Amino acid sequence: MSTLNFDIAIIGAGAAGLHLALAMHDDPYFRNKRILILEKSAKDKNDRTWCFWEKGEGLWDNLIQHSWSRGDFFYKDNTVPLNITPYRYKLLRSIDFYEFAKKKITASSMFDWVEEDVQSVSNESPIQINGLKTVYTTDILFDSRIPNEFMKTQDSYTRLLQHFKGWVIKTNYDAFDTDCFSMMDFRLVWPETTSFTYVLPLNKREAMVEFTLFTSSLLQKEDYERMLKNYINDILKIQEYEIIEQEQGVIPMSDFPFEKYSKGNHIRIGTAGGWVKPSTGYSFKNCERNSRKLIANLKMNKPLNAGLLKRKSRIYDTLFLDVLYRQNYRGPALFNTMYSKIPVQTIFAFLDDQTTFKQDLFIMSRFPTKPFVFSILKKIAQRWKKF
Numbered sequence: 550m551s552t553l554n555f556d557i558a559i560i561g562a563g564a565a566g567l568h569l570a571l572a573m574h575d576d577p578y579f580r581n582k583r584i585l586i587l588e589k590s591a592k593d594k595n596d597r598t599w600c601f602w603e604k605g606e607g608l609w610d611n612l613i614q615h616s617w618s619r620g621d622f623f624y625k626d627n628t629v630p631l632n633i634t635p636y637r638y639k640l641l642r643s644i645d646f647y648e649f650a651k652k653k654i655t656a657s658s659m660f661d662w663v664e665e666d667v668q669s670v671s672n673e674s675p676i677q678i679n680g681l682k683t684v685y686t687t688d689i690l691f692d693s694r695i696p697n698e699f700m701k702t703q704d705s706y707t708r709l710l711q712h713f714k715g716w717v718i719k720t721n722y723d724a725f726d727t728d729c730f731s732m733m734d735f736r737l738v739w740p741e742t743t744s745f746t747y748v749l750p751l752n753k754r755e756a757m758v759e760f761t762l763f764t765s766s767l768l769q770k771e772d773y774e775r776m777l778k779n780y781i782n783d784i785l786k787i788q789e790y791e792i793i794e795q796e797q798g799v800i801p802m803s804d805f806p807f808e809k810y811s812k813g814n815h816i817r818i819g820t821a822g823g824w825v826k827p828s829t830g831y832s833f834k835n836c837e838r839n840s841r842k843l844i845a846n847l848k849m850n851k852p853l854n855a856g857l858l859k860r861k862s863r864i865y866d867t868l869f870l871d872v873l874y875r876q877n878y879r880g881p882a883l884f885n886t887m888y889s890k891i892p893v894q895t896i897f898a899f900l901d902d903q904t905t906f907k908q909d910l911f912i913m914s915r916f917p918t919k920p921f922v923f924s925i926l927k928k929i930a931q932r933w934k935k936f
Contacts, residue, residue: 550682553661553686554583557579557688560588561587564836567640567647569691570650571650572616574657576844585685586663588878590664598757601639601831602639603636604635613640614640615639617728617729618728622733622884623731624881625885627889631888636894656834676815678690689853691843692816693819693820695801699803707871707874708874709764710766711800713759714774714795715760715778715793718781719791725750735884737779737784741877743763744880745884746784747761773797785803808857811854816853822854823931827867834901862902866923875920879920887915891911
């Protein structure tokens, strides 16, 4: 096998890996570094859609397909209008992000982009990455592979799945309000689960309609499709339409301590680093923020993983996940409480880890206490057993 040497390596060119690579590309500190990106796929397909909120202009506005300042939340007979100003809710197609990032990165002499399936990593000095035909060495490794330990479920951590199927549909008449999106619609749910549909109008005749569940097991393919058909027919009252794009995926929602599997200069990123918000599945803006933080830590010679995750947020997410895991049917009512009793701007700030403790107390006071108290006692008991 041949051996190639690098200063920095990134395994995986998803949202986290590309955010990190683009941030390095734009920072003069890395001008004389040799940076490797290892990605097993060509990244030439629109394999997912990222949605996120932010105030004002953002780094990716030139790639955004559409954005909204108004939305609606639905639960049974309750409709909550959401004026999210000063935020905007933005939709970004992965293929547009991939193409932009890949063009910028591959044009730079700093980077080597290699289509390679990593076989193993040895945490030596330098770190050794074993490919099928080549060994790569690096001083620093950012790794988006999920640790094998996550698959071993005999522990006290909560594991849920956010799984979804979405269609971009096209009608032959003006069917959608392009200024307003459906944040969560719980009027049609899979029995006894936290499940909902959201609708993102792209223009008056096209919209993304996606059915999503927060549960511990997946559905059959035909089940997702049946729920989408029923929603489009019964809720949207659209009988004739064309499916022009499809997407399907699974995102882990867990309080598993991914960050503990970052050691020294081998740092887990993205889902593998705990960058996915466990209680919602949102990750795109976390990738942006955490990439900047990693680079700041590197330049200041701090521990690379310092300050990436906030302890209080982990506690809140752990409790919410435990309630959803034990009593999944409660989810729709809990989200109804959230959007009916808490300003949406406060919800967004909370999910971005930008609320004060006083605001956190206000949010918690709006929820029923009984299910959360039980989860607190359960987690205390689990921790006690470890001593």
